[in-house]
Amino acid sequence: MGKIDPTSPVPKYFQLREILLDLIEDAELPVDAPIPSERELCQRFGLSRMTVRQAVDHLVTEGRLYRVPGKGTFVARPKIEMPLRLVSFTEDMRARGLEPGARDLDRRTTPANAHLARIFDVPPGTGVHVIERLRTADGEPMAVERSHIPVTVAPGLPDSPLSDASLYDVLETRFGIIFDAGEQTIEAGIADVADARLLDLARGSAVLLLQRRSFMNGTCVELAVSTYRADRYQLHSALEIPR
Ligand code: GLP
Numbered sequence: 001m002g003k004i005d006p007t008s009p010v011p012k013y014f015q016l017r018e019i020l021l022d023l024i025e026d027a028e029l030p031v032d033a034p035i036p037s038e039r040e041l042c043q044r045f046g047l048s049r050m051t052v053r054q055a056v057d058h059l060v061t062e063g064r065l066y067r068v069p070g071k072g073t074f075v076a077r078p079k080i081e082m083p084l085r086l087v088s089f090t091e092d093m094r095a096r097g098l099e100p101g102a103r104d105l106d107r108r109t110t111p112a113n114a115h116l117a118r119i120f121d122v123p124p125g126t127g128v129h130v131i132e133r134l135r136t137a138d139g140e141p142m143a144v145e146r147s148h149i150p151v152t153v154a155p156g157l158p159d160s161p162l163s164d165a166s167l168y169d170v171l172e173t174r175f176g177i178i179f180d181a182g183e184q185t186i187e188a189g190i191a192d193v194a195d196a197r198l199l200d201l202a203r204g205s206a207v208l209l210l211q212r213r214s215f216m217n218g219t220c221v222e223l224a225v226s227t228y229r230a231d232r233y234q235l236h237s238a239l240e241i242p243r
Helices: 013-025 036-045 051-063 088-096 114-118 166-174 193-198
Strands: 065-068 070-077 100-111 127-137 142-151 181-190 206-218 219-229
Touching: 013 036, 013 051, 036 051, 051 065, 088 100, 088 166, 114 142, 114 219, 142 193
Parallel strands: none
Antiparallel strands: 065 070, 100 127, 127 142, 142 219, 181 206, 206 219
């Protein structure tokens, strides 16, 4: 196990943070295991309570640890990397060995307003299906997805059973829609009351707001406006070298 180096210019709380991170990454402190108490950490590393608390607070803020009031501090699960490829939620979860799920929240067909009409390149007033689902991984809520699909491309879509089925599979098998391009915007946000409740989050929790447009033959066929749990997802991307 690492040691605190009192001669190092690196602040002691940061050194303890690194030691705890190593223990988590080497699975010496596995997921959901309690970390040693503040008192034990103070004794083991010869640190003040304030320094230990600062290190633990940092790891809680970073989502690496979580606190259960009255019980202690535990190791959090690693976050899921947000896919930056045009994959469905179902495919993505399966690739990670998690069981994908969907709970139907609402299905309606509304006339396209000017904004949707522009996105889908249809006359305003054209019907657009809105399918709202709570997406789960191994039964845990991960995201609220609101998919918008013009009636013209998938007329009877709302009749398809979608809870626990893949929307992309239904679009492909029933309507011959195979996406060949996509674009996505991801922004930080705060969960509104309804989404916080669905996602099992405290009111005001941070979330990631996604907007995905998926295309076939140059035409936008799906606009998905989704709220993802920021405590379960992170973004990772390779960086290109500027030339
Ligand atoms: C991802 C996308 C959504 C898309 C969904 C389809 O989550 N962000 O735009 O609607 O996948 O997933 P599935 O085919 O599992 O229903």
